[in-house]
Amino acid sequence: MKHNSLVLVFLLMLSSSLCLSQTETSEIKEDFKPSSKNQPGKEYPQVNSQGYARFRVEAPQAQSVNVSLGLGGRGGTDLTKDAEGVWTGTTAGPMDEGFHYYHLTIDGGVFNDPGSMNYYGSTRWESGIEIPAHDQDFYALKNVPHGHVQQILFPSSSTNTSRRAFVYTPPGYNAETSRHYPVLYLQHGWGEDETAWSNQGHANLIMDNLIAEGKVDPFIIVMTYGMTNEVKFGGLRDFKVDAFQTVLIEELIPYVDANYRTISDRDHRAMAGLSMGGMETHSITLNRPEVFSRYALMSGGIYTPEELKEAPKPALIFLSAGSKENPDRVNSAVDALKEAGFNAVSFVSEGTAHEFQTWRRSLYKLAPILFSK
Amino acid sequence: MKHNSLVLVFLLMLSSSLCLSQTETSEIKEDFKPSSKNQPGKEYPQVNSQGYARFRVEAPQAQSVNVSLGLGGRGGTDLTKDAEGVWTGTTAGPMDEGFHYYHLTIDGGVFNDPGSMNYYGSTRWESGIEIPAHDQDFYALKNVPHGHVQQILFPSSSTNTSRRAFVYTPPGYNAETSRHYPVLYLQHGWGEDETAWSNQGHANLIMDNLIAEGKVDPFIIVMTYGMTNEVKFGGLRDFKVDAFQTVLIEELIPYVDANYRTISDRDHRAMAGLSMGGMETHSITLNRPEVFSRYALMSGGIYTPEELKEAPKPALIFLSAGSKENPDRVNSAVDALKEAGFNAVSFVSEGTAHEFQTWRRSLYKLAPILFSK
Numbered sequence: 001m002k003h004n005s006l007v008l009v010f011l012l013m014l015s016s017s018l019c020l021s022q023t024e025t026s027e028i029k030e031d032f033k034p035s036s037k038n039q040p041g042k043e044y045p046q047v048n049s050q051g052y053a054r055f056r057v058e059a060p061q062a063q064s065v066n067v068s069l070g071l072g073g074r075g076g077t078d079l080t081k082d083a084e085g086v087w088t089g090t091t092a093g094p095m096d097e098g099f100h101y102y103h104l105t106i107d108g109g110v111f112n113d114p115g116s117m118n119y120y121g122s123t124r125w126e127s128g129i130e131i132p133a134h135d136q137d138f139y140a141l142k143n144v145p146h147g148h149v150q151q152i153l154f155p156s157s158s159t160n161t162s163r164r165a166f167v168y169t170p171p172g173y174n175a176e177t178s179r180h181y182p183v184l185y186l187q188h189g190w191g192e193d194e195t196a197w198s199n200q201g202h203a204n205l206i207m208d209n210l211i212a213e214g215k216v217d218p219f220i221i222v223m224t225y226g227m228t229n230e231v232k233f234g235g236l237r238d239f240k241v242d243a244f245q246t247v248l249i250e251e252l253i254p255y256v257d258a259n260y261r262t263i264s265d266r267d268h269r270a271m272a273g274l275s276m277g278g279m280e281t282h283s284i285t286l287n288r289p290e291v292f293s294r295y296a297l298m299s300g301g302i303y304t305p306e307e308l309k310e311a312p313k314p315a316l317i318f319l320s321a322g323s324k325e326n327p328d329r330v331n332s333a334v335d336a337l338k339e340a341g342f343n344a345v346s347f348v349s350e351g352t353a354h355e356f357q358t359w360r361r362s363l364y365k366l367a368p369i370l371f372s373k
Numbered sequence: 374m375k376h377n378s379l380v381l382v383f384l385l386m387l388s389s390s391l392c393l394s395q396t397e398t399s400e401i402k403e404d405f406k407p408s409s410k411n412q413p414g415k416e417y418p419q420v421n422s423q424g425y426a427r428f429r430v431e432a433p434q435a436q437s438v439n440v441s442l443g444l445g446g447r448g449g450t451d452l453t454k455d456a457e458g459v460w461t462g463t464t465a466g467p468m469d470e471g472f473h474y475y476h477l478t479i480d481g482g483v484f485n486d487p488g489s490m491n492y493y494g495s496t497r498w499e500s501g502i503e504i505p506a507h508d509q510d511f512y513a514l515k516n517v518p519h520g521h522v523q524q525i526l527f528p529s530s531s532t533n534t535s536r537r538a539f540v541y542t543p544p545g546y547n548a549e550t551s552r553h554y555p556v557l558y559l560q561h562g563w564g565e566d567e568t569a570w571s572n573q574g575h576a577n578l579i580m581d582n583l584i585a586e587g588k589v590d591p592f593i594i595v596m597t598y599g600m601t602n603e604v605k606f607g608g609l610r611d612f613k614v615d616a617f618q619t620v621l622i623e624e625l626i627p628y629v630d631a632n633y634r635t636i637s638d639r640d641h642r643a644m645a646g647l648s649m650g651g652m653e654t655h656s657i658t659l660n661r662p663e664v665f666s667r668y669a670l671m672s673g674g675i676y677t678p679e680e681l682k683e684a685p686k687p688a689l690i691f692l693s694a695g696s697k698e699n700p701d702r703v704n705s706a707v708d709a710l711k712e713a714g715f716n717a718v719s720f721v722s723e724g725t726a727h728e729f730q731t732w733r734r735s736l737y738k739l740a741p742i743l744f745s746k
Binding site: 039040041057058059060061062063064085104106107108109110111112114117118123124125141142143146148149150151152153154155161162167174175177198204208258259260 | 412413414430431432433434435436437458477479480481482483484485487490491496497498514515516519521522523524525526527528534535540547548550571577581631632633
């Protein structure tokens with residue numbers, strides 16, 4: 001039903017999630033530098049100023065080495081072996097700005113690039129590469145006061161274990177001991193986990209920089225694992241939100257309100273998610289509208305006025321997508337919501353697809369208005 | 374000089390750090406289970422009740438697949454290809470209890486096992502496997518109150534950047550808002566980083582469990598990156614402690630004292646480290662004895678009474694090693710220190726080498742006595 005149609009949307013998005021930038025380029029500039037996502041001291045993979053990615057893998061006796069990046073998921077980039085047995089290759093075109101997951105296929109087996117750090121996506125620890133974006137300043141590590149990203153292990157009787165979440169507390173949280181803060185519950189996408197928004201999304205640095213510029217009143221962000229029906233990693237097809245909804249509403253929120261200086265009411269509690277996390281946000285906010293007052297779906301579907309008319313009115317609805325996804329859908333959804341009298345905002349990330357640059361920019365646009373009224 | 378001789382000791386320790394358990398075993402029990410360090414849903418690598426490890430890697434066209442584990446670093450375990458092109462193999466003997474780093478060599482190239490999670494060691498993200506230990510209960514994830522492990526980014530003018538550290542705050546820290554705590558500065562070994570003590574060492578779970586059992590008065594643990602002279606990863610040979618000492622004493626400690634409820638005096642501040650982290654602890658505590666009152670070296674050298682007689686007297690000296698390292702050295706060093714009137718304690722981890730099981734047990738033994746008098 002609703003879920004299955006959404007599932008289709010997400011799977012289509014995922015399948016198109018590694019497309020080339022449309023930039024036309026005459027020749028490849030030889031100004032390649034190591035990717036900012038490389039392991040310390042590793043020279044490859046590299047990226048040039050046009051967004052081309054170049055890979056270098058040592059495997060002297062290998063028969064074939066392929067990189068899953070570079071041709072819109074339609075074959076990736078085949079590396080070629082030089083005289084020293086080193087495999088090298090460059091993407092056929094510039095990549096979209098921002099973060100991309102990838103892996104190597106070596107002699108028919110899937111492995112990670114030993115040069116890059118690993119990032120959990122597609123239900124595995126993948127390699128990651130960063131194409132410097134023209135607007136990368138907003139998530140850069142700067143000499144500003146930094147918040148803390150805290151790993152918590154909260155008791156979950158419904159899943160009979162202690163579950164992990166990460167809690168971003170803004171700069172000053174530990175010093176201003178009488179101040180209480182609103183809370184955003186922020187979900188990752190399918191195949192990712194609670195590490196995604198910090199590691200790939202730089203949510204903490206986005207907040208640190210916005211706060212340092214005075215563009216955001218500090219709030220807490222809580223990120224936990226959203227694929228609570230962990231048994232299968234088939235994932236979406238069988239996805240039911242109930243198990244996660246119980247963990248989030250009955251277990252995590254009470255733990256956070258008990259352990260952090262939150263303003264623990266509906267008006268100061270928001271939920272947002274990317275892709276499948278948007279699907280979860282959509283379902284949970286409609287199931288439990290008394291818990292959250294501000295909803296954001298990032299490449300994660302839409303709300304219709306009909307879905308919302310029974311429930312207490314949300315204070316804000318934020319819908320976003322990359323321009324290479326289906327931006328018209330979020331724009332027209334927001335138009336319909338506004339017409340129906342809702343405070344709705346849409347955002348389209350120019351030149352990006354179903355990838356983290358879209359979601360970094362979405363958080364950057366969402367944060368200043370999230371609790372503003 | 375002193376450093377270079379220590380360097381030699383460490384390199385020797387490292388080279389012998391993956392040795393087989395001495396247990397004699399007749400036949401391999403077919404009760405293999407996935408390693409607790411596997412990626413979610415991954416069936417391999419597996420471990421059996423005797424401590425044998427079994428590996429399974431898909432790479433149909435590969436010519437050779439070798440696992441760096443299994444024969445004391447002397448060749449590891451060669452996998453063999455079955456009819457489906459899947460490479461499998463079992464270690465020639467049981468492994469030591471606890472955590473082991475490893476990697477795959479595929480057709481002459483070094484890669485990680487796609488089945489395992491990654492752990493930073495040997496200056497790269499390595500694969501990791503866990504051989505269940507008879508005493509694993511003390512670092513098990515239990516249904517007890519859990520502390521938080523917080524990523525902080527602290528300003529470092531000496532290195533002109535914001536540096537990362539992890540801060541363990543004990544259960545109750547956020548609730549008991551008037552309580553102040555002693556602090557242990559705990560260092561990783563050569564080629565590791567500030568993630569090691571939590572990810573490989575389970576320092577947070579060791580503390581959570583000890584506190585739940587009432588065996589230790591809660592204290593804060595701070596873990597940061599100790600190879601501050603990052604330029605080369607040659608590492609130890611050129612290691613100078615000065616750059617790290619400046620970061621630790623002039624930058625990190627003031628940040629922690631300003632942002633956490635510490636008892637910020639010498640008597641409530643300890644430093645400990647494993648392997649190279651012990652070398653750093655040794656040098657820094659002797660250079661700045663007015664800063665720390667409790668010193669612990671885990672497989673990381675010794676103190677002599679002569680080194681200590683000039684400085685203010687430490688309240689505790691803790692020296693440990695695995696029984697497969699050089700336990701006599703720490704035992705005789707502690708005897709000499711006691712004779713000279715120091716409060717010194719030695720600990721030898723039975724049946725373990727220069728690996729994390731030795732250091733998990735060392736922290737477990739150290740924590741209850743660290744600030745006890």
